[in-house]
Amino acid sequence: MSIRIQNWGRSLDFTASQVLYPTTEEEVLRILSNATYNHKTVRTIGSGHSWTGLIATPDMLVSLDHWQGIISVDAQKNWVEVKSGTKLLKLGNDLWNLGLAMENLGDIDVQSIAGALNTGTHGTGKHFGTLATQIISITIALPTGELVEVSETNNRDLFKAAQISLGALGIITRYKLKVVKAFKLEYTSKLGKVRDAIDNFDKYNNEYRNYEFYWFPYTEEVQLKLVSETIKPIQDGGFMRDFDDIVIENMGYKLLSEWSRTHPKFYKPFSKFSARGVPKGTWRNYSNKIFATKRWVRFKEMEYNVPRPRFEECIQEIMDTIHRRDFRVHMPLEIRYVKSDDIMISPANGRDAVYMAVHQYLGMDYEEYFKTIESIFWKYEGRPHFGKMNTMTKDQFLQVHPNWQKFSNIQRECDPKGIMLNDYLKSIL
Numbered sequence: 343m344s345i346r347i348q349n350w351g352r353s354l355d356f357t358a359s360q361v362l363y364p365t366t367e368e369e370v371l372r373i374l375s376n377a378t379y380n381h382k383t384v385r386t387i388g389s390g391h392s393w394t395g396l397i398a399t400p401d402m403l404v405s406l407d408h409w410q411g412i413i414s415v416d417a418q419k420n421w422v423e424v425k426s427g428t429k430l431l432k433l434g435n436d437l438w439n440l441g442l443a444m445e446n447l448g449d450i451d452v453q454s455i456a457g458a459l460n461t462g463t464h465g466t467g468k469h470f471g472t473l474a475t476q477i478i479s480i481t482i483a484l485p486t487g488e489l490v491e492v493s494e495t496n497n498r499d500l501f502k503a504a505q506i507s508l509g510a511l512g513i514i515t516r517y518k519l520k521v522v523k524a525f526k527l528e529y530t531s532k533l534g535k536v537r538d539a540i541d542n543f544d545k546y547n548n549e550y551r552n553y554e555f556y557w558f559p560y561t562e563e564v565q566l567k568l569v570s571e572t573i574k575p576i577q578d579g580g581f582m583r584d585f586d587d588i589v590i591e592n593m594g595y596k597l598l599s600e601w602s603r604t605h606p607k608f609y610k611p612f613s614k615f616s617a618r619g620v621p622k623g624t625w626r627n628y629s630n631k632i633f634a635t636k637r638w639v640r641f642k643e644m645e646y647n648v649p650r651p652r653f654e655e656c657i658q659e660i661m662d663t664i665h666r667r668d669f670r671v672h673m674p675l676e677i678r679y680v681k682s683d684d685i686m687i688s689p690a691n692g693r694d695a696v697y698m699a700v701h702q703y704l705g706m707d708y709e710e711y712f713k714t715i716e717s718i719f720w721k722y723e724g725r726p727h728f729g730k731m732n733t734m735t736k737d738q739f740l741q742v743h744p745n746w747q748k749f750s751n752i753q754r755e756c757d758p759k760g761i762m763l764n765d766y767l768k769s770i771l
């Protein structure tokens with residue numbers, strides 16, 4: 343039976359002829375061999391939280407939702423082996439029960455671990471790379487019919503390609519991940535000035551484990567998010583924190599955004615108003631509770647990183663351009679720091695990177711806004727987040743990613759019949 347699929351950000355709307363929920367690795371291999379035999383395209387879906395065309399297929403869509411949980415653990419050596427469909431929320435809770443945690447995370451926990459790793463999902467902090475840097479080994483079902491385990495010491499090229507692989511090499515079934523002992527974080531959110539947030543970018547990154555800021559267009563204001571490790575007791579704000587989170591940050595923001603969508607003239611006051619409404623306070627809790635936020639207001643998002651030394655110039659040009667072009671936008675820009683890595687097509691490959699994300703409320707025009715900001719990113723050697731909206735072509739990927747051709751070659755070796763490639767992937771690989 344055909345099934346209509348839409349992603350979270352409503353940038354994809356397609357019909358797959360079959361959605362399959364394997365419960366064993368043998369079933370995963372059978373799906374791949376069926377697809378090869380019948381010349382069908384197979385794509386794997388995590389939680390559908392990417393905006394780019396990665397999961398679209400007219401044929402077989404594979405969900406690992408029935409393949410979740412921790413398989414084995416060594417709490418002394420700090421690793422776990424986990425099923426690839428495990429959602430980050432479940433993984434965080436299961437690790438916590440074992441006295442363990444992931445060292446860093448992004449700002450939501452609804453993705454599957456494979457979905458998050460495959461697009462280079464990241465958090466913030468100068469000592470932390472993308473989440474894929476936490477991988478020790480990967481087990482992958484290849485379209486050629488093998489189930490292989492790869493690591494730094496075992497088939498290194500395939501390992502480096504599979505760490506961030508856009509789901510293009512095969513279906514990943516297991517990850518062995520580096521973890522750390524469970525730890526608490528102290529999180530302070532406050533209103534600050536954009537000049538301070540930029541000029542003292544290194545200072546904040548040195549002082550805090552995880553530093554990020556949101557800049558509100560048409561204002562001088564930012565929300566500063568400052569996070570440090572702590573051994574102090576939990577202080578989660580109880581009911582009032584939940585009330586703030588659900589009612590003010592999500593329901594209130596949704597109302598304001600709807601108002602902005604239907605009242606074209608008010609985007610500037612709304613941006614100012616949003617800045618004034620940022621949560622102010624300090625909270626302490628276990629790391630997985632602090633990293634994850636609720637996102638009930640839907641939006642379109644584009645995110646690029648630029649090399650650390652080019653950050654100040656790039657953000658200044660973006661801010662000046664938004665003001666000069668007077669784009670109708672009330673949603674903030676998010677700025678984060680990610681440490682360099684050696685993953686084959688990681689956006690942070692070979693360079694410490696500053697990620698900058700622009701957002702537009704669903705239903706409001708984003709094309710001209712994103713196109714203009716994207717061309718600024720390109721001037722500063724920008725590389726896009728693979729899960730977020732971008733218009734990069736194969737030639738452009740070849741220019742900014744030194745290993746793009748090598749990755750494409752490995753893709754062809756793993757998948758000689760091209761069953762993992764949909765139209766989007768064919769266009770960029």
Ligand SMILES: Cc1cc2nc3c(=O)[nH]c(=O)nc-3n(C[C@H](O)[C@H](O)[C@H](O)COP(=O)(O)OP(=O)(O)OC[C@H]3O[C@@H](n4cnc5c(N)ncnc54)[C@H](O)[C@@H]3O)c2cc1C
Binds near residue numbers: 453459460462465507
């Ligand atoms: C509200 C919101 C907040 C976000 N916050 C952040 C953030 O803080 N930091 C950040 O970096 N990103 C963030 N993102 C982006 C998000 O983390 C990525 O787009 C991520 O890939 C989504 O995970 P998913 O499970 O939904 O995967 P999907 O979008 O469903 O799939 C992503 C890719 O993974 C592949 N895949 C999934 N499972 C497998 C498997 N078993 N084997 C092989 N390939 C597989 C898919 O084929 C696809 O190529 C956010 C997105 C949203 C909507």
